[in-house]
Each structure stands twice: as C-alpha cells, then as structure tokens.
Amino acid sequence: MNSPSDVIRLEYHANFEYDYAAGKYASTFMAALRDTAMLLGTRCTNCSRVLVPPRPICGICAAPTSDWLQVGPRGTVTGCTVVEVPFIDPMTGVQRPVPYGFAFIKLSGADTNIYHFLEESRPDKVRVGMTVEAVFRETRTGSLADIVHFRTVEGVS
C-alpha cells in the first residue's frame, strides 16, 4: 500500500520493580561486606583458583568450591577506561555523571576480576597494572555499592 501522509508514534513508559533473592553465597559475602568491610571469595577444590564473586561451583572445572578466603581490599587493574558517553544507570534510572573511571580489578588473593568504578577519572591517570584499593562507605547496606569506588594507591605499580 502507499505510505500514509502521517507517521503516528505511540509512547510507552514502564516502571517494573523486581526483588531478587541474593542467595546463600551472595548473602554471606554481602553480610561480611556490610558488617566488617571484608571481601570474600571461594576456592575451587580442583584448580585452586579463588573465585570472586564467591560461588558453589567452578565453571571451568565443574568442581565444587570449599574454603572461604578473604580477598582485597587492594587489587590490580587488569582493564580500564574513563567513560565519557552519557548512560542511564539501570539501578537508579538517572544518568550517571560523566566522566567516571571504570575498571576490571583483580583483588589481591583472587584469580578472577570484578567490575567497579575508579575514583580517578583523568584518562592519562588510569592504566592497566596500577594498584588500587577499595573505599568503603561509612554506612553499608550489603551490596557491591558499599564500595564507593577504588582509589589509586600511589607509589605501588
């Protein structure tokens, strides 16, 4: 058929709310983070890697984990950027202020990495290999957001 002269558009706005159970492993981790500002991982019984986030099974070995170990709060940056493109934070529904540092961080004692924010937001001051340290909130609720960000540790490569 021929195209109509008017292009009609329909707007739709939704605000879906979810309520997730964190589960046994995350609850143990989040409670330790909230109560003692301590970060924990679990060790694979086969390959001995220390996995963060902690979990019951090592995905590579399909083997159970056993010990809980403390990791961090220092870590090494294994990948990093400074995000300058505006982006709506799905947790808050508002645009996260730019620029902000964003990195993969391998916590000391861990064999995997976590994503988190960097205090540093100057592109020439973030680099792979730098040492960083978690900055914890005064009032913690039991979430990865209890870490404000990771600050650069000066004088350590």
Added chain:
Amino acid sequence: MGRRTAIVAVGQTDFVSRRLDVSMPEMIREAVDRCLTSKGLDLHAVDAIVVGNMELFEGVNHPELVWVDAIGAAGRPLFKINTGGTVGASVAIMCYYLVSSGMYERVLGIGYEKQSEGESQSAITTVGDPVWERSVMAGAIGNFAVMASTYVHESKVTPEQAAKVAVKARTNACLNPHAHLKMPDITVERVVNSRVLALPLRQLDMCPTSDGACAVLVAAEDDAQRLTPKPAWIAATATAHDQQFMGDSPRRLADMRTLQTVAASVYGQAGITNPVRDLDVAEIYEPATYAELAMYENLGFCAKGQGGVLMDKGVTLLEGELPVNPSGGVLSTNAVGATALVRVAEAAMQVMGEAGEHQIPGARTALATGYGGNAWTEGLILKGDRP
C-alpha cells in the same frame, strides 16, 4: 553428520537509524518477502520458522506471538531463539539442525531489531547478574572499552591501526545497498579525532545502532539445488560459551578462548588448515574496531599480537588476500537481533555469487561468526561446492 544442508535464499531490509515508516511486523515482513521472492517462493514453501531478537530492546515480551503473521508462523512450527548478540547466528545454526536432521525440509530463519524504539544501552545492562553485576555496569561501550584496554596493553595495537578497520568498514559499506553507515569520505585522521566515548574507544570505533531485519531460507540435498542453482552449503557450525561473570574472563578480547574454540572446531570440520589461504572471505561480528583486530588473532588469521600488522598489510581489505566484512560489517550496520544473521546471510551471498558490488570474485568458502554476551561465540563455514 546429517543431510547436506544449504542456505538457498536471503533477504535483508535496508538498515537505517530509524524506520519510522513501518511498524516492527511490517519491517520484519519486508525481509521475509525479499528472502522468499528472490527465489520465486512464498510462505507456502516454508515448513517451520526460527526467529530471534533482543526482546528487552523494544519491550515486547513474546514477540513471536505478537508478530506471528509477520514471521509467517501461524499454523506452522515455530522456534524462538534468545541468545543475545549471537542470536542471529544461533537462528541460522538452529535452521541447520532442523533441516540437516531431517525433521523439516525448508526452514525460514529470521532476525530483527528496531533499536530506535527503545533504550538499548540501558536494556543491555539487564544481561548482567542482578545480584553481582548491575550496580557496577557501564553499558556496552564501557564494557568494550575495558576489554579493549587490556588488548591494547598486551598487543600494543595503535589507534591508527584500529582506525583502519573503521575506514575499511565504512568504505566497504558504500558498496552494500543495505548498509547503514556509508562514509565515502572517512579517513584514519577523522576516526582518531572523533569524539571520545570511553578510551580507547572513540565514536567512529564503535558500531551504530540500527533498525532492520534479515531472513534466510534453509533446505537440504536436491531440494536445495532445485530452489537455486548455487546454494550456500553449510560445511561447519560451532558454538562456545564462557563463564558466569564478566570478570571471570577478563582477557576476553586479548585472549578470546570461545572464538579460539569455535575457530578450531569449524576449521576442523571444513578441512581448513590455513584460514587466510583456505577462506575466500569472512563476515565476522566486530562490534568495535579493536575487537576486529583481536579477532584476527584468535581466528588464526595472524599470530598473537599481530592483528594491527595484518590490518597495516591490507590483507583484510576488499582486494586483499582474505577480505573481512566486505558488507561493511557490524561497524556499519547493527540491528542487534539481525546482526549475526546478516553475517551468515552475507557469507552465503558471497558463495552464491549474489553479493553484487561487494562480491569477492570466485568466492567458494566463507566464514561467518556471531559474538555476544559474556563472549558467547558461534561460527559457520559456508561453501559453494556441494559437500
């Protein structure tokens, strides 16, 4: 192995940033009609349908029900695939499984997206684990930038080498009537001076967001050759996953083990020992310039750390020894649910001799890959010669 199976017809819409002139089902039907009518067929020729997209991008749950007429599924067996960025390649592989196994004779595979209709940057964060990952995500661009930084740190690839990928893609796109970003005037200098998104990624290093759809028809044995004189025979398929959390595989670009696994599998199945020599063309899922260079290494097109050098040598240019993404690739056209199926369709068009102005002369063997969340990777080898 099952029956010898081939792609016999492909259809694409033109990809643009916003298709305001058509609804989603109207856009999908455009690709379906183009696919079937290219071989003088209609939906009566189809036994079953496989369909996929990124549902949260447009916010329609159960899209296969809502758009059932558009995809031709009323009264037919329908399979919905939902594998993120790889979905189009998964659709193609599912069509292959269904036909090669003998369960169905002719299966239509469809991938589509209208990224203009939703907020895909935010929607994509919902692929993250809700407990562990969502509070610390930075969308597809921040994620890719961190991955690329590790690759750059290890390989010493330069912004200029990455920019050459962008120039190749948007120049090739000028020869593809369906491509979205066509930039005849693009230069390395323009790319390395484009707006910073998240270093090392600049605006022209990243794929666009597009609206569009793609469809392929898959058939077997003599039926395939009755439908078209030069089918694209599916010589190999493979799929591989990585671990649960993004940080479990931090070197995802520098050391893409899923892509290495897929490459080893499809090369083995198709008898490929030297991919640059044995492949005539590749259509790979490169969401960013740096990703394409890393993929060269992990697909075995060059040694580790040599992706930038391969680009400098021009091996992957349209006139090079192994042209990569003559269509313009993902860097030129990216309607996510269609993107990986476009790779397969373009690879098929090459071995069918139907690629028009971006046809690689005499192409007989083509590689197509899909790439998506947490490094999920898929690959297919298509051949012009019946196995």
